[in-house]
Amino acid sequence: MPPTVRERFRAELTAEITAAARRQLAEVGAAGLSLRAVARELGMASSALYRYFPSRDDLLTRLITDGYDALGAAAEDADDPAAPPRERWLAVCRAVRSWARAHPHEYALLYGSPVPGYAAPRDTVPAAARVAVVLGRIIGDAARSGALPESAGRERDPDLVSDETAALLGGEHPAIDDAVRLRALLAWSSVYGTISFELFGHLVGSVTDTDRYFDGAMGELAALVGL
Incomplete structure (x- = not known):
């Protein structure tokens, strides 16, 4: 209708x-x-x-949800399941960076300083997780295709990575143990850390080519998780 x-x-x-x-x-x-x-x-x-x-908080929540959804859509659009896992990872990371550079103030709302007196409600979580879902799918697909070596069969440590996060970062597979999940979580957070350093001016004077630096850093993160 x-x-x-x-x-x-x-x-x-x-x-x-x-x-x-x-x-x-x-x-x-x-x-x-x-x-x-x-x-x-x-x-x-x-x-x-x-x-x-x-209220202002209702408007902030809408802006935050819209921002996460737009960023998540950029990551999803960049992912080609037919490509090799490492290429998929790099393409998604580049798309996240491109969105952040095109929308710096919205990115700062999502990943910058907390807004005094405001706490995002739980219903923003699905939108916030969209990029992680894409990165986790790449890891999970790599594991299922045999591109990740199988782990030594260590048991889950429920106090290390939450079940919710483990499901995001590749799900259950013999090649994805808690050591892999920990590295995946580190890589996920480092994507945003690297972008934030660039966007907020902290790379000035440290690197001569931010494009090359970003690609190199994202390649290292891909290697960290076994891609």
């Missing part, structure tokens, strides 16, 4: 509100995000905007 006029209007106005909020992120940062300022930019009464987002 096609959406009603009211539903289309609500969707369009919601998109306008979130677009204005993203512009505010670029100007004042997440901590300075203000519903009143967004309403003022759009020529709306604050009371009207509150019908769409009852």
Whole structure:
């Protein structure tokens, strides 16, 4: 059934509100995000905007979810299951970096400093995990194709990597033990750490070519997990 006029209007106005909020992120940062300022930019009464987002935290949650979804979509689009695992890994990492460079303020909202007084709700987790799902699928596919050596059969250490994270990072397979999961978790977090170092200016004076450095670093991470 096609959406009603009211539903289309609500969707369009919601998109306008979130677009204005993203512009505010670029100007004042997440901590300075203000519903009143967004309403003022759009020529709306604050009371009207509150019908769409009852609080600043609701708007932040929407921006965070949208950001994670956009980043996850970029990673998913970059993954070619027919390619060798190492090439898949590098392609996905490059796509994540490209998205971050194109959307630095949204990336900072996701992986920068916490916003004072705000805690993201659990319902942001599925969107936040989309990149990890892609990277984990690459590891799992490599294991199932015989591209990862089988482990020595060590038992799971439930206190090391959570069951939820283990499921993301390749799932259950004889070649994926807790040592592999630990390296996969390290690699996953290092992808964002490397991008953050570049995006927030910490590589200035350290490397002469950020493209070559990134590809080299992502290659080392691929090797770390056995790809």
